[in-house]
Amino acid sequence: MGFKLNKINLSLKKILLFFVLTTFIVSCSKSDRGELTGTQAKKFFPDKPTGMTLVPSGSYLMGMSDDDMAQLQNAPVSTVSIKAFYMDETEITNGEYRQFVNWVRDSVVRDALAKRTIFDLGEAPSQEDLDKDNSINQFYPKYEIAEDIADEDKGGYILYKEDNLIGIDFSDKNTYVLNYNNDLIWERDNYPDLAYAQVMEGEFEEGTGFFLPKEESFNGERTFNTKKIEYTYTTFDAESAIESNSESRKNFFKEKSLAIYPDTTAWIKDFSYSYNEPMHNDYFWHDAYADYPVVGVSWEQAKAFAHWRTMYKNQYQRTKRKKGQRVASFRLPSEAEWEYAARGGLESATYPWGGPYTIDSKGCFLANFKPNRGDYASDNALYTVESKSYWPNDFGLYNMSGNVSEWTESSYDKGSYNFDSGLNPNISDSTNLRKVVRGGSWKDVAYFLRVSSRDYEYKDEKRSYIGFRTVQDYLGEDIGLNQNPNKIF
Numbered sequence: 001m002g003f004k005l006n007k008i009n010l011s012l013k014k015i016l017l018f019f020v021l022t023t024f025i026v027s028c029s030k031s032d033r034g035e036l037t038g039t040q041a042k043k044f045f046p047d048k049p050t051g052m053t054l055v056p057s058g059s060y061l062m063g064m065s066d067d068d069m070a071q072l073q074n075a076p077v078s079t080v081s082i083k084a085f086y087m088d089e090t091e092i093t094n095g096e097y098r099q100f101v102n103w104v105r106d107s108v109v110r111d112a113l114a115k116r117t118i119f120d121l122g123e124a125p126s127q128e129d130l131d132k133d134n135s136i137n138q139f140y141p142k143y144e145i146a147e148d149i150a151d152e153d154k155g156g157y158i159l160y161k162e163d164n165l166i167g168i169d170f171s172d173k174n175t176y177v178l179n180y181n182n183d184l185i186w187e188r189d190n191y192p193d194l195a196y197a198q199v200m201e202g203e204f205e206e207g208t209g210f211f212l213p214k215e216e217s218f219n220g221e222r223t224f225n226t227k228k229i230e231y232t233y234t235t236f237d238a239e240s241a242i243e244s245n246s247e248s249r250k251n252f253f254k255e256k257s258l259a260i261y262p263d264t265t266a267w268i269k270d271f272s273y274s275y276n277e278p279m280h281n282d283y284f285w286h287d288a289y290a291d292y293p294v295v296g297v298s299w300e301q302a303k304a305f306a307h308w309r310t311m312y313k314n315q316y317q318r319t320k321r322k323k324g325q326r327v328a329s330f331r332l333p334s335e336a337e338w339e340y341a342a343r344g345g346l347e348s349a350t351y352p353w354g355g356p357y358t359i360d361s362k363g364c365f366l367a368n369f370k371p372n373r374g375d376y377a378s379d380n381a382l383y384t385v386e387s388k389s390y391w392p393n394d395f396g397l398y399n400m401s402g403n404v405s406e407w408t409e410s411s412y413d414k415g416s417y418n419f420d421s422g423l424n425p426n427i428s429d430s431t432n433l434r435k436v437v438r439g440g441s442w443k444d445v446a447y448f449l450r451v452s453s454r455d456y457e458y459k460d461e462k463r464s465y466i467g468f469r470t471v472q473d474y475l476g477e478d479i480g481l482n483q484n485p486n487k488i489f
Contacts, residue, residue, distance in 0.1 A: 096294070400451070
């Protein structure tokens with residue numbers, strides 16, 4: 001009996017060995033068997049960004065379907081088709097824009113500290129120099145090399161960078177990386193040493209320093225110089241790329257540096273002989289207004305915010321343990337996308353809620369605007385309201401009419417509806433300084449709240465009644481209008 005069992009076990013071992021060898025041989029051969037199978041790709045699932053909602057693909061009648069009371073004749077009706085995109089549920093708030101401002105401010109300060117450290121220690125300090133008890137050393141920039149790795153363990157690209165690294169060039173940020181490992185110290189009483197204080201207060205080099213002199217500060221209070229908060233980024237000029245015959249891609253990339261702090265004086269400049277100083281003093285920075293829409297932001301500043309939001313998210317994607325894919329860019333919506341989203345799937349509607357009235361059955365106003373020939377307070381708001389106020393439309397979007405007007409990507413042309421495309425129409429003209437704003441604001445009459453009403457502002461103007469929201473392209477094809485889970489009515 002024991003002999004038979006041993007014989008069976010031996011046979012099982014032979015069968016198992018045969019399967020192992022067969023699997024090994026198959027795995028070493030071409031798995032596609034010479035067939036066209038395509039490159040291997042991970043299954044992609046769209047990731048809805050925080051605070052955004054899906055606007056599904058569809059078509060609609062774009063333009064003024066009701067009476068053109070102002071006789072502007074700038075919005076004839078035409079059928080257009082729009083690809084799906086994500087859109088912010090609300091206007092970008094003061095709190096969200098402050099996150100952008102604070103990130104840029106911190107980067108600018110760290111860059112100045114890094115330059116001072118290079119000035120003190122040189123471009124090739126020893127580890128002993130970096131370890132000295134001097135707080136400024138904590139912000140020494142990181143070279144794109146790996147000093148803690150033995151030469152035999154370094155990869156080819158690390159060796160290549162070390163071999164070609166000439167030094168730190170502050171006009172080329174590819175040569176260094178800012179050090180974010182240590183916290184910045186803002187209070188003067190807590191400055192750790194003279195070098196740090198010189199950078200912050202401006203005694204290190206003429207024209208530097210980050211705080212306004214007392215004579216330029218409100219009540220002599222210590223005030224950060226907001227003109228120093230500049231965001232530097234690179235854009236791709238697709239318009240020039242199409243028109244130019246140049247084969248060099250570098251001619252189409254443009255670096256921009258833009259001061260991105262909102263113009264809080266817009267509250268005073270926009271209204272002569274009006275007491276709006278409290279809004280000027282408190283609206284952007286005070287926590288009481290954190291959830292209110294940001295205003296005093298130009299079209300270019302809104303685009304810079306969208307660029308930063310994309311970069312900020314992609315930075316996080318690269319730090320994930322399983323590196324995430326690059327996200328689609330955030331941007332301003334086109335005029336056609338904005339109107340499509342504002343309509344919420346309602347055909348020929350006057351307002352986002354349908355219409356034709358601006359009040360509900362109980363006599364309550366449905367948006368924040370200037371009703372009754374200038375009675376600002378009758379809608380229970382004198383200026384702006386929190387961005388998530390009133391009922392959302394059928395796509396789940398708040399305040400698509402009223403509260404603040406919103407920048408779009410599109411350039412304004414009175415006759416653009418007569419020559420733009422029926423597929424994702426957009427007029428983008430870098431020579432046209434007039435950009436389309438939509439939706440009406442807290443200071444506008446009901447006419448400008450209509451989803452078809454068009455208005456414009458010059459791209460460098462900053463108004464107390466113009467804000468923005470961003471969109472992000474939906475990658476792939478969406479589920480369609482009728483199955484939209486965000487449809488709430």
